[in-house]
Amino acid sequence: MSDRATVPHMTPDEFRVLGHRMVDAVADYMSRVESMPVLPACKPGDVLRQLPSAAPHAPGGVAGWDAIFADIERVILPAITNWQSPHFYGFFPANASGPAILGELLAAGLGVQGMLWLTSPACTELEMRVLDWLVDALDLPDAFRHEPRHLAPGAKPPGGGVIQSTASDATLVALLAARERARRDGKSGHLTLYTSTQSHSSVIKAAMIAGLAANPEDRTHLRLIDTDHAFAMDVAKLEAALRTDLAAGRTPVYVCATIGTTSSTAVDPVDQIAGVLRRTGCERTWLHVDAAHSGSALICPEFRSMSKGVEHADSFCFNPHKWLLTNFDCDCFFTRDRAALLGALSITPEYLRNSATDTGAIDFRDWQVPLGRRFRALKLWFVIRHYGVEGLRAYIREHVRLAALFEELVRGDDRFEIVAPRSANLVCFRLKAGDDATRTLLERVNASGRLYMTHTVLPAVGYTIRMAIGSATTQEQHVRAAWDLIRQ
Ligand code: PLP
DSSP states (O other): HHHHOOOOOOOHHHHHHHHHHHHHHHHHHHHHGGSOOSSSOOTTHHHTTTTTTTTTOOTTGGGGHHHHHHHIIIIIIIOOOOOSSTTEEEOOOOOOHHHHHHHHHHHHHHHHOOSSSTTOHHHHHHHOOOOOOOOOOOOOOOOGGOOOOOOOTTHHHHHEEEEEEEEEHHHHHHHHHHHHHHTTTOOOOOOEEETTTOOHHHHHHHHHHTSSSSTTTTTEEEEEBBBOEEEHHHHHHHHHHHHHHTTTOOOOEEEEEESEEEEOBOOHHHHHHHHHHHHHOTTTTTEEEEEEGGGGGGGSSSGGGTTTTTGOOSEEEEEHHHHSOSSSOOEEEEEEEEEHHHHHHHHOOOOOOOOHHHHTOOOOOGGGSSSOOOHHHHHHHHHHHHHHHHHHHHHHHHHHHHHHHHHHHHTTSEEEEEEOOOOOOOOOOOOTTOHHHHHHHHHHHHTSSSSSSEEEETTTOOOOOOOEEEOOOOOOOHHHHHHHHHOO
């Protein structure tokens, strides 16, 4: 009996037909998403109830795909939160784009596992090249490049970039590298970490995973530094915390600054933080910059005041999967200290040994927590080639223009107030009538299905609505319609 009689593989020709049909389904979704409610009208358990409790035993084979396509329409689409809707203003965006989707398709089709240079040279070297391009495009330090422009003859590149899955992973690997550097410096004992009260929860989580904080409330190891009136880290308070810890014989290992905090896109002053580290003799304390969302704006020269001082950072990350047209997952992480990173994460069992590794080839498994890795550089390559740096700049500028327009509309209505400085594409506002009125407004607007925004609570302000304008398809008419709905 042939293999085909028992294992119903999809032949390349069958794949071609079904693949075209799936691309049609995705293109149809792109055309329809604007008219779909942003939030699905569904309750917990609704999807589960429509799915059989046991897996099918008999093969559905090619003939079964009509039913699969029908189920996508019947079960999946009605229960989708439409992140790609032009009316999606919640959280931060999760951009998708045609070029990136094609990159995902090709990566899946090639089925490459890029853990070592050997297991797919193109996967590693395209990633090196594309990340070097981004160092230039965002005007990041030369030391973040795999091929620095200023390297003494014969010297080894000190740093480089790598795609991590998420900014949370980037925060964690930076912390592991920080601890490794401290270990190499002969520092042990009580290690301390610093970040602002407004930084993302992934910093606390990383400290817990690394065993450097016992629990989320462990302030004896993790110092949460208060922020100023603009919700940026108060550097005087950072300096005081560092001095107290140094005087008590503790070792500050890690500072995480944020360019674009989650609640309000506040920008920590990286240059001043680096100055504090120098003044307090903490030059070896690892400075990581989390620019998960707002980092994409650095592609435009006019927004680079946000990254002032980044040349002093040991590492930096941003997420093209948020605001740079590249489907999740894609976090670009750069470091100037590859040795500390590899010291923390590199291990070579016999079964991975090969001559390319032995002669110094880059194995990106050593730059991340997992062993395996997908060919994510493809989608980034397609995005950059399709849009070009100029096209990406125009894209970011339009969202920032729309955010400025929205801010102006809010300011023009004296029932509302803007409650945080707008650094890029996020507008934080509320009703002067207070928390309850603001919460009720948000709930009513979101329940309409016509747009979706989320909230935060800002210190000394209270309940705040966040309008994050960054969906790939959002245009001025959508923003004006959103404001009309909100003010009504
Ligand atoms: N850092 C900041 C500033 C964020 O805003 C976010 C998410 O919004 C994260 C980190 C976490 O991102 P990820 O989902 O890539 O881990």
